[in-house]
Amino acid sequence: MFKRLMIGMLLLVTAATQAQDLDRLLNLRGYWKFSIGDHKEWAGVEYDDSDWEEIYVPRRWEREGFNGYDGYAWYRTTFSGDELEKEGAHYLRLGYIDDVDEVFFNGVKIGFSGGFPPDYYTAWNAKREYRIPNELLNYDGENLIAVRIFDKGGEGGIYSGEVGLLVADAAYNEMYSLEGLWKISRRDRDEFADVDYDDSRWEDIVVPSNWKTIGMRNYKGFAWYRKEFEMPSGGKETEFTLIGGYIDDFDEIFVNGVKIGETNDGRRIGRSRSFSELRIYDIPEGVLKPGKNTVAVRVEDIGDNGGIYRGPVTIIPSRIVTKFTREFRFWR
Incomplete structure (x- = not known):
């Protein structure tokens, strides 16, 4: 529990600080x-x-x-x-x-x-x-x-x-950082995963940070995150992996409406360790497109602090995931 509370106090820590x-x-x-x-x-x-x-x-x-x-x-x-x-x-x-x-x-x-x-x-x-x-x-x-x-x-x-x-150091030319401003809603609807959903009225949140940064204190339950990002055309890579950072507590992640992974050990607060797992999900080939793409994350918090609280949060060529995560764990 002490470790969990200490992690929740890390409000704004970026992937670059930890990974390199x-x-x-x-x-x-x-x-x-x-x-x-x-x-x-x-x-x-x-x-x-x-x-x-x-x-x-x-x-x-x-x-x-x-x-x-x-x-x-x-x-x-x-x-x-x-x-x-x-x-x-x-x-x-x-x-x-x-x-x-x-x-x-x-x-x-x-x-x-x-x-x-x-x-x-x-x-x-x-x-x-x-x-x-x-x-x-x-x-x-x-x-x-x-x-x-x-x-x-x-x-x-x-x-x-x-x-x-x-x-x-930009050692990875085709790495797409997802850190920065996202949209967030405290409601829970399946349609929030849809690529064409209009989230313009949602609140802003910085990723990574926990829910305290936008006044969501003592909130337990579901929230959705959404972010739109651009992929240029002409890239050489075809296989990508999304590194979703650390999330308190459970998550489902969608790219362009396609679910690519989830983490939920099904345990109660105090026993669950999902919050301490780095999310690494492969993106099926063909899901990402040149131009605009959308990532949506459904988060469930079961107590204490919630949210995508620590990076790295990025899309990276699958062939260098092992190298990237090894460097990340060294610098954290």
Whole structure:
């Protein structure tokens, strides 16, 4: 039980952290642009923040001249695409943030932790690390990071930990990371596995993370996850495996409406070990298509924390699964 509770406390741990070494590509500690208040356009690349204050990151904003301030604030910084590696998988590490955050890269939301009002819940003690989708990276110009924060009380801001851009060696050219934003519903319907189901009104959740990150505390039962991703045409690989990370407690996973695997040892809480098993399911040949594809995951939690709580969550050529999982187990 103690091990189970400790695992449930790992809110945001990415596959790259566990499966392989991450090299620090760019140190982002230093002075960022900063403004109190809250406006959606502040996430945008075109917004002019030249008249904003500057604040040191990481450091509590009270210690940077904003003593006693509680509420919304934004941070912005830019860096040159010359720093990026075209063959790498990039991650943004933001240390610890008090209390709630949303993170935008070149104007697109790539992750969040905690809950903004009116459904407020803090994530002050969760490490922030978000995968940056390759399609958002500007290799030939400037890249923008914008962070929206809400602090309810006490000290606030990006207050401690490593802040920087990291890169994982892209040893696997046809590996498709599924980490990042997914859709989630607390209902349980068979139609949620269908490739054409409209999940646009579902809530967002970051994968991997547990249900606490979206305020689902003490929730037991079923929830569905869905994510759409792109596969380019012209790839050489024909056989793929989905690595579904660690799921608390039981799961069924569907790719383009086809069930590819499940894990359920049928035991009760305290005896079940399904939460500690890495999900590795082969995808039948022909199920994946060039263009848009959909993954749907039915999760059942029988107690404590729930969800797809730890990576790696990825689709990988079947021929290198053994190598990948061996490296993963070494680095975890």
